[in-house]
Amino acid sequence: QTEDKSVIIIGSGLSGYAAARRLIENGFTDIKILEALDRTGGRIYSVPFSDGFVDLGAQWCHGQTGNIIYEMTSPHFAFGSTPFETVDPYFRFSDGSLPEQDIYVKLYGEGYKIIHSIDRVTTPNVPFGDLFMQKFNAVLATTTYQNINPEVVKYVKAELVKNVMGFFGANSWNDISPKVNNEEEKAGGDQHCTWKKQGFQTFINYLTKKSPNPSENLNIDAKVILNKKVTNIQYNKDDAAGQVTVNCADGTSYTATHVIVTPSLGYLKAHYKTLFTPALSGPKAVEIESRGVGNLGKFFMKFATPFWVLDNEPFLGIEGMWLDADKQAAIADGREWLLGIVAVYGVESFPDLLEVFLAGDYVGTFENTDTEKVIADITWWLEKFAPYMKPVPRPLAVARTKWMTHEFFLGSYSYPSMAEEQNNVRTSDLAAPIINIDEKPILLFAGEATDSKFPSMAHGAVNSGFRAATEIIEYYQA
Numbered sequence: 001q002t003e004d005k006s007v008i009i010i011g012s013g014l015s016g017y018a019a020a021r022r023l024i025e026n027g028f029t030d031i032k033i034l035e036a037l038d039r040t041g042g043r044i045y046s047v048p049f050s051d052g053f054v055d056l057g058a059q060w061c062h063g064q065t066g067n068i069i070y071e072m073t074s075p076h077f078a079f080g081s082t083p084f085e086t087v088d089p090y091f092r093f094s095d096g097s098l099p100e101q102d103i104y105v106k107l108y109g110e111g112y113k114i115i116h117s118i119d120r121v122t123t124p125n126v127p128f129g130d131l132f133m134q135k136f137n138a139v140l141a142t143t144t145y146q147n148i149n150p151e152v153v154k155y156v157k158a159e160l161v162k163n164v165m166g167f168f169g170a171n172s173w174n175d176i177s178p179k180v181n182n183e184e185e186k187a188g189g190d191q192h193c194t195w196k197k198q199g200f201q202t203f204i205n206y207l208t209k210k211s212p213n214p215s216e217n218l219n220i221d222a223k224v225i226l227n228k229k230v231t232n233i234q235y236n237k238d239d240a241a242g243q244v245t246v247n248c249a250d251g252t253s254y255t256a257t258h259v260i261v262t263p264s265l266g267y268l269k270a271h272y273k274t275l276f277t278p279a280l281s282g283p284k285a286v287e288i289e290s291r292g293v294g295n296l297g298k299f300f301m302k303f304a305t306p307f308w309v310l311d312n313e314p315f316l317g318i319e320g321m322w323l324d325a326d327k328q329a330a331i332a333d334g335r336e337w338l339l340g341i342v343a344v345y346g347v348e349s350f351p352d353l354l355e356v357f358l359a360g361d362y363v364g365t366f367e368n369t370d371t372e373k374v375i376a377d378i379t380w381w382l383e384k385f386a387p388y389m390k391p392v393p394r395p396l397a398v399a400r401t402k403w404m405t406h407e408f409f410l411g412s413y414s415y416p417s418m419a420e421e422q423n424n425v426r427t428s429d430l431a432a433p434i435i436n437i438d439e440k441p442i443l444l445f446a447g448e449a450t451d452s453k454f455p456s457m458a459h460g461a462v463n464s465g466f467r468a469a470t471e472i473i474e475y476y477q478a
């Protein structure tokens, strides 16, 4: 009797697709991918905009060497690059005044160096923000900065906090564990490779094909069943021959020998107590509770002309620094979600677009604000911080994100948290497969929040899918 090697993958994001690819390449044929949405890709979501595609989900390929996405794609595709390392943003105050850029750029650069050098090995159990401030204060005590205006320090620090939040999406930088810099890795090379006008969806093309040659298509899309919201996964560790049953909201159910679970950590936090029968327990449940989920928002605007460019200078973006009175005015006027803006950037390859970046709790308010008001409030923001742009024309088109309040994501991506430190749990606790009495992995876990090298990021999601598939493949090889 031949063994039943059937696999159900829950979720058609990068991790689900990567798992399917590795299984198909290893001779597995009975594979189903159940996807709750009416589209595939999950947090890869490239939408037609202007004369190309913009990304509502992942936008950059962070790193080149050691980044599976870059390595699989670069033989066939010439990436672009956003010049975060070479072009400085404009620092501007909310009353439209322009501070002396040099000192802001210099101190901001010192802060960034610290952000990348923070590690918890020498200072365990100190939150990211506190560690940062210890080191930042040490820099400020050096002769170079001893006469610096405290106002400059105050505003640069506020920008750095916003940027850390923008990177992690976290609501407070003291929720973040500094382990990110020594347990997780960073792929080498350019950290902001772009997909030019094509969008991150380009990568899914390469992930689902053996090569760019259409005859080598692995036909992974044919294995996806859309609009299948999984509501319960039933498994029995004590039944060696038993199958896992996956029940869906539409009343259908599916069975397979192995089930790979990929929904986001935000989704698992909200549903893990009822999604699994028996319920998940032990370090896996503690890790789901402990790891952080951040929030990011984006708002793309298309205009007829790039009125934000001054004297043909390269434009990276505007870091807006709130003066207290303006902050209070924004709150009193019902525009407080604008306080969640990290920066307003230009978009590489799209000279006609501006992109507003938001982080933290205000993302939820942004997502619940209607588009007309968002346009009006951003126009107010631009005219306040950058009066040289006045009058800001109405955008010809806009595109916006919804991740924090979306029922199948409930956040942008995971981040290392102080709660993980305190409870001594790791992404590997969520990743560990559940095996039955026969040592067979019956329930497997993939997704960015299960990767130990590059969690949070798209390439971590891909690696996690490969890892979960390999756990199944190796079981049959043993």
Ligand SMILES: Cc1cc2nc3c(=O)[nH]c(=O)nc-3n(C[C@H](O)[C@H](O)[C@H](O)COP(=O)(O)OP(=O)(O)OC[C@H]3O[C@@H](n4cnc5c(N)ncnc54)[C@H](O)[C@@H]3O)c2cc1C
Pocket: 010, 011, 012, 013, 014, 015, 016, 034, 035, 036, 037, 040, 041, 042, 043, 044, 056, 057, 058, 059, 060, 061, 062, 228, 229, 230, 231, 262, 263, 264, 267, 296, 297, 401, 403, 408, 409, 411, 412, 413, 446, 447, 448, 449, 456, 457, 458, 459, 461
């Ligand atoms: C705004 C934003 C910006 C980002 N920027 C970057 C970036 O620039 N670079 C980078 O590397 N990464 C970035 N990321 C992170 C990156 O997008 C993710 O790490 C990666 O796409 C996650 O893939 P995944 O397979 O783990 O999860 P997902 O893509 O979330 O896939 C999980 C799938 O499961 C489905 N699902 C959920 N619940 C159910 C259910 N009950 N039943 C059936 N299906 C279900 C979901 O619909 C989804 O399709 C960003 C993410 C966001 C949101």
